[in-house]
Amino acid sequence: MFEIFKEGKVYELLLITESNVTPVGVVRKGRSLFFKLFPGRSFRDILKNPQVSIQLTNDAELLVKTALNRPVHLKFERQSGYRWISGLPGFYGRVEIEKKVWKDELGETEVLECKFLPEGVIKGKLEARPFSRADCVLVEMAVLFTRYLLKPRESIKSRILELDNLYAHLGGVSDVADYMVSVLTKRDQNRH
Numbered sequence: 001m002f003e004i005f006k007e008g009k010v011y012e013l014l015l016i017t018e019s020n021v022t023p024v025g026v027v028r029k030g031r032s033l034f035f036k037l038f039p040g041r042s043f044r045d046i047l048k049n050p051q052v053s054i055q056l057t058n059d060a061e062l063l064v065k066t067a068l069n070r071p072v073h074l075k076f077e078r079q080s081g082y083r084w085i086s087g088l089p090g091f092y093g094r095v096e097i098e099k100k101v102w103k104d105e106l107g108e109t110e111v112l113e114c115k116f117l118p119e120g121v122i123k124g125k126l127e128a129r130p131f132s133r134a135d136c137v138l139v140e141m142a143v144l145f146t147r148y149l150l151k152p153r154e155s156i157k158s159r160i161l162e163l164d165n166l167y168a169h170l171g172g173v174s175d176v177a178d179y180m181v182s183v184l185t186k187r188d189q190n191r192h
């Protein structure tokens with residue numbers, strides 16, 4: 001079932017909980033998928049209800065917009081306590097949780113270590129979408145941006161702005177890239 005995921009490699013997938021959709025970095029070990037959740041809506045949802053879906057997408061903008069809670073147009077389906085995005089392939093199942101304390105350069109926080117145990121397959125199809133480095137860059141910008149929101153640091157901000165230049169150089173055009181840059185530059189204006 002999970003053979004499409006190479007063991008140990010991190011895949012960016014969509015996690016669908018009771019009230020949220022967010023990208024998560026998922027690693028397969030054997031017949032389970034593992035991911036970590038930092039405090040937020042999905043974290044709270046999973047503590048209340050461990051029934052989730054994990055779906056694949058090759059749409060970088062969808063990953064990024066759901067991470068930043070920007071508007072997206074998605075249709076959902078519900079079945080026996082689960083919900084998922086119509087049309088995208090994936091799995092539904094339960095999550096076993098361990099609450100841990102996470103320490104890094106951003107400080108100390110709680111983290112949920114999640115083990116996803118699949119119960120069923122969600123049928124769907126990925127759109128034909130040619131590979132573009134611009135999409136990789138957009139995703140990287142968003143990962144750094146979500147860290148920046150937790151702890152604003154000049155080094156992260158400059159890295160995001162550098163990546164935005166590379167994104168434009170590679171022909172990338174996206175409202176969500178503009179949104180990230182506008183938040184970063186507005187923060188500066190507010191300080192003066």
Ligand SMILES: Cc1cc2nc3c(=O)[nH]c(=O)nc-3n(C[C@H](O)[C@H](O)[C@H](O)COP(=O)(O)O)c2cc1C
Pocket residue numbers: 012020021022023024025026035036037038039040041042043063064066067068139142143146
């Ligand atoms: C590509 C990508 C992967 C991410 N992976 C994770 C993850 O594995 N765990 C996590 O807690 N946050 C991850 N994030 C950050 C969350 O999307 C972001 O912090 C979000 O606000 C989570 O909060 P929410 O549950 O309230 O939506 C990722 C962001 C991006 C752009």
